Amino acid sequence: MGAEASGYDASHIEVLEGRAAVRKRPGMWVGSTGERGPRHMVFTVVDRAVNDVLAAGTGSVEVTLAPDGVRVADSGPGIPVEAAGHSGGPALEAVLTRWESEKGPKGRHAVDAAPFFSSGLFVVNALSSRLTAEVRREGVRWTQEYEQGVAVGPPVAAGPATGTGTAFFFRPDAGIFETPECSLPALEQRLAELALLNPGLEISLTDERTPDQARAQRFRFPGGTRDFVSLLEEGAGSPLHPDVIHFEREDPRMAGVMDVALRWSDSDEERMRSFANSRATGEGGTHTAGFRAGLAAALSAYGRTHGLLTAADPDFGPDRIGRGLTSVVSVWLDGPEFEGATRGRLGGAEVHACVEQAVREHLSVWLMEHPEQAKSVIGICRLPWNPQDRFDLHSSTVAN
Template sequence: MSEDVGGYDAARIEVLEPREAIRKRPGMYVGSTGERGVYQMVFDVVGRAVNEVLAGRASAVDVTLTPDGGVRVADDGPGVPVEAAGHAGGPSLEELLTHLPTGAGAGGRHAAVVGMFIVGPCVTNALSSRLTAEVRREGMRWVQEYVRGVAVTAPVAVGPAAGSGTSIAFRPDPDVFETVECSFDVLAERLREVALLNRGLSVSLTDERPAVGPRSVRFHFPGGVRDLVASLDARSGAPLHADVVGFECEEPRMEGTVEVALRWCDAREERVRTYANSRPTPEGGTHAVGFREGMAAAVNAYARERRLLTAADPDLTADRIGEGLTAVVSVKLDHPEFEGATRGRLAGASVRSCVAEAVRQHLGAWLDEQPERAEAVVGRVLRSARRD
């Protein structure tokens, strides 16, 4: 060991303020200085607004791609408290935009993870060339401007306000990112997915950049994940049964909820999407395993009770039962656990057992209550197994 290394002590530790740390190592906070990082910036701000709706404090979220290359995210909640106005009841505007949140993501099952993870608007502010925050609260409109994460002024009261809400407009810093362009289609796909996973959420996306004129879409799905399954099925074969099987239930043992929707089609491919706290889990995990175990248990129990399988017949495998299946498995947990740094695979033994039990119970009930539709599904599985 060299003398230089051996002489390292606390005096050599460099402590950076949040803004300095974020700008020095942006990839640590948004994952990349390419397109992916720009989208994470957007989703950090969108996530805060979405969670206002999920908490019952707001009714809608509006996302706008502005002509100057920026993004504006607005909600109609009560408005973030402004310290200068003496507001209380949560983090102030200044705290929201300059302090990193503590913990892995407050809110648990009641908070949607819109991006790769939750880091908050503080990161978006630090990595923006300019950010303008507007708060409408208690009849007054407040505005504060930031440049590269540094406040230009304190929040300023600029006049009376109609209604309430918070709007954050920002431009990704071209000195940080390789590109600052946002794709309407990429944003629309993820916002649509979040709306499908959170029944009742209303979110719009407007693009004011095209020379041919603005375009806008609004996402609102009262059916939740059932609507997601139906939309995925539109690209598959003819459904074997008209209705989408779906349920949502509380599972205290895993400290969360499980929501599942599924339908079989006349196809061979299996399409199962899994989510944890509204975030895709492309590598699956315990909720995916539990779903397949519960599905297999329900179908095999039905087949044996009706003597469609004899005592000598082996159980039908989950792979066989899953042929032609479209399903969405969404768990919302107070304390989600993941395997690996990418958080693409969910962990937690209790999640596996809870999801398996819930699927076995609810799918089993549907099979019992819908004999004609059950026959179409189970009969097809049995014919396929005997044919091979």
């Protein structure tokens, strides 16, 4: 049937651009019009705040859940305000009203906090019934108001300011989302992860939605991934060695840095978390495959050399080293390659090779220096074990 017979022609095609396109199809940009959508909006704003703070070297991010919205504030340098004549980056209004205006830090130093994809502040603004931006720069506090992504007026100098930073108070549009509120446990887990993976970062989370039951938490972990392993181990049995095995290594072949922490206990379970540029990789990838291969090679070589494996024993395979193992494998890459629509799996063959070599070399040294503990580790790895007996850490909360 032709276009003339069906009555369908170009006049029936609706072309939407910019803010209108975002509000028409919000699920395309934040994943859902359910609770996940507002949560994604929070993570998008947190993403920008954390990157600003880390680019400055240190600092803090504050997330507050209020009865009428969410406030995310940071102690970074503050977004430039065009009305003040600032230069050196996209100005506040451009960041909030244009696609990809805010370039920000890239590569291995950029945190990817949002678990779905990076939608940018423009999308957050477009999907908010109201948004207030506040910038503290050069001793002046600037504010600007928006309604459904449209500026009510220009940035206004609202008085003197101490320190620097940017804050956004926004209300996910109740006309778009089934619920504009966010689940507290989901926020707790992700903010704790960011603080654990970035030891110089401090994040606070305050829930004021029920005034007589206000709750505040602070996430700061100087031990980084070592602290992460200790938290994951809670309820996992007694450690087979007192110290968490930990190392960091940069490798130009993968254009990045790896941060690995692990410890074995007498538990029957395996507990692993993996990340790429602070993004949780729930489906694993080349970094976790390399990690397992490196562990298996080091344990097999040490067991053979020291008579802990008999001639009849096969070498350890990557699926035989998980019993009692708690680990965190984090990589920071200039150009991470994610697979799948939700980017839950890391690609890149060079990552596998680099992580495998580094883990094999570091663990081999540790085994040589700790013979009694090495014997215990190899002993538990020799026990029969089902590789599917892995604790689901991606649905549990990690908090301080």
